[in-house]
Amino acid sequence: xxxxxxxxxxxxxxxxxxxxINPFVxxxxxxxxxxxxxxxxxxxxxxxxxxxxxxxxxNNEIDFFSEARKSGLDIRYTTINDxxxxxxxxxxxxxxxxxxxxxxxxxxxxxxxxxxMQSEQSMVTFLIADTFFSWPPxxxxxxxxxxxxxxxxxxxVYSIGHYPLKESVVEEINYIxxxxxxxxxxxxxxxxxxxxxxxQHEVCSMAFQEVKKADFVLINTVQELESxxxxxxxxxxxxYAIGPISSFLTKITVSKSLWYESECTKWLESKxxxxxxxxxxxxxxxxxxxxxxxxxxxxxxxxVNFIWVVRENIVKSDGINILPDGFKxxxxxxxxxxxxxxxxxxxSNPAVGGFLTHCGWNSTIESILCSTPMICYPIEFDQxxxxxxxxxxxxxxxxxxxxxxxxxxxxxxxxxxxxxxxDSLGFKQEIEKLKNVMHKAIEKDGSSERNFDHFxxxxxxxxx
Ligand code: UDP
Numbered sequence: 001x002x003x004x005x006x007x008x009x010x011x012x013x014x015x016x017x018x019x020x021i022n023p024f025v026x027x028x029x030x031x032x033x034x035x036x037x038x039x040x041x042x043x044x045x046x047x048x049x050x051x052x053x054x055x056x057x058x059n060n061e062i063d064f065f066s067e068a069r070k071s072g073l074d075i076r077y078t079t080i081n082d083x084x085x086x087x088x089x090x091x092x093x094x095x096x097x098x099x100x101x102x103x104x105x106x107x108x109x110x111x112x113x114x115x116x117m118q119s120e121q122s123m124v125t126f127l128i129a130d131t132f133f134s135w136p137p138x139x140x141x142x143x144x145x146x147x148x149x150x151x152x153x154x155x156x157v158y159s160i161g162h163y164p165l166k167e168s169v170v171e172e173i174n175y176i177x178x179x180x181x182x183x184x185x186x187x188x189x190x191x192x193x194x195x196x197x198x199x200q201h202e203v204c205s206m207a208f209q210e211v212k213k214a215d216f217v218l219i220n221t222v223q224e225l226e227s228x229x230x231x232x233x234x235x236x237x238x239x240y241a242i243g244p245i246s247s248f249l250t251k252i253t254v255s256k257s258l259w260y261e262s263e264c265t266k267w268l269e270s271k272x273x274x275x276x277x278x279x280x281x282x283x284x285x286x287x288x289x290x291x292x293x294x295x296x297x298x299x300x301x302x303x304v305n306f307i308w309v310v311r312e313n314i315v316k317s318d319g320i321n322i323l324p325d326g327f328k329x330x331x332x333x334x335x336x337x338x339x340x341x342x343x344x345x346x347x348s349n350p351a352v353g354g355f356l357t358h359c360g361w362n363s364t365i366e367s368i369l370c371s372t373p374m375i376c377y378p379i380e381f382d383q384x385x386x387x388x389x390x391x392x393x394x395x396x397x398x399x400x401x402x403x404x405x406x407x408x409x410x411x412x413x414x415x416x417x418x419x420x421x422x423d424s425l426g427f428k429q430e431i432e433k434l435k436n437v438m439h440k441a442i443e444k445d446g447s448s449e450r451n452f453d454h455f456x457x458x459x460x461x462x463x464x
Contacts, residue, residue: 018283161208178232259340274353298411373427
């Protein structure tokens with residue numbers, strides 16, 4: 001750390017979704033390793049799911065950071081009640097849940113942070129909350145703490161959210177500073193026509209508005225990968241690219257998975273190098289039975305080995321028997337179908353040679369860190385925009401299809417292109433370069449480490 005006398009205390013507050021929890025936990029470890037005191041807050045519903053995923057009972061005494069503390073890190077752990085019963089499904093009923101995050105939750109956070117401020121012996125100096133919360137500016141002001149926003153997605157998404165889009169309908173948007181040009185089909189889904197009045201649009205628009213009041217913004221990206229966009233954003237607000245913040249790079253184990261992780265290593269060990277396609281659409285996004293069936297047939301037609309994460313809530317309705325009849329018998333030992341796994345562990349296995357992904361930002365980073373080229377099938381949120389980075393800008397993957405409906409032949413064809421086609425070597429070479437950029441960024445004199453030190457210096461100036 002820049003100054004060994006400086007021991008700031010941060011409250012870390014992620015959204016209760018896997019793609020936000022993971023980078024927040026990893027950030028907590030990074031900050032604590034640099035000498036910070038951390039009070040980490042999970043929603044009670046997250047605490048319960050984490051407990052269940054480990055097959056332990058849901059007793060509230062479990063402290064997921066105890067291992068970290070044994071390693072000498074000062075991470076305290078607490079939970080907040082969001083006002084819904086534990087059995088309320090915050091994924092399926094997200095409209096109701098998000099509405100309450102905007103309306104009722106801020107008052108709860110106010111009381112909750114008030115209590116922490118009174119009870120902590122070591123003074124809390126700042127808050128690091130997820131950018132998608134809109135309450136931090138008010139709360140930080142009330143308790144006189146520095147407001148740091150952590151954006152868990154790329155700078156490109158932040159930039160598009162930052163600047164209002166013009167109303168005229170054009171196919172190509174080329175007026176966003178720091179963004180060369182982006183097709184409207186690659187925008188975040190909540191900015192697209194027809195979505196403008198949805199709850200997701202309201203929450204996201206409000207968040208991008210409120211984050212402008214943050215004292216500092218940390219982004220889980222790398223300067224060299226998004227330099228133009230970051231340089232422009234930095235003119236508006238102090239923004240620090242400190243990524244990649246990933247489980248691969250933390251040696252301390254903290255339970256993060258909201259679902260029980262199936263074991264895949266043994267199966268993978270029986271497969272040749274680079275022969276397995278890993279298929280997963282992350283933790284939240286849903287599709288429909290037809291898409292699942294076309295993917296299933298496409299996998300068979302492609303003749304590659306595969307691991308497929310078919311999450312319990314992967315389709316909106318028709319939840320049971322979504323795979324084609326007899327599918328599991330047909331694939332035999334060529335495929336492994338599981339409800340959830342330790343994704344970084346699977347991706348880093350040498351047998352894995354490709355990733356059919358929804359392009360969640362964590363998945364994208366994890367894929368790059370393992371030099372695993374991608375087939376992109378974005379569904380919503382930031383995924384279409386992340387796909388643009390992967391396919392158009394970085395050329396480390398291919399696009400499966402724009403829009404919902406896909407055909408099995410298209411799936412099989414793209415899998416073959418990625419895994420064995422003449423371009424597959426090119427994707428491998430490009431992604432290897434990006435992997436090196438990411439690793440360099442977090443070395444001692446790398447850009448993310450330097451940005452992190454600047455953040456600490458600037459924080460210190462703000463506090464004293
Ligand atoms: N993940 C996992 N096991 C799985 C599927 C996903 O551990 O079977 C993790 C994955 O490693 C990533 C996170 O869940 O860190 C998903 O985040 P991402 O941003 O990729 O997508 P989201 O779930 O937010 O759409």
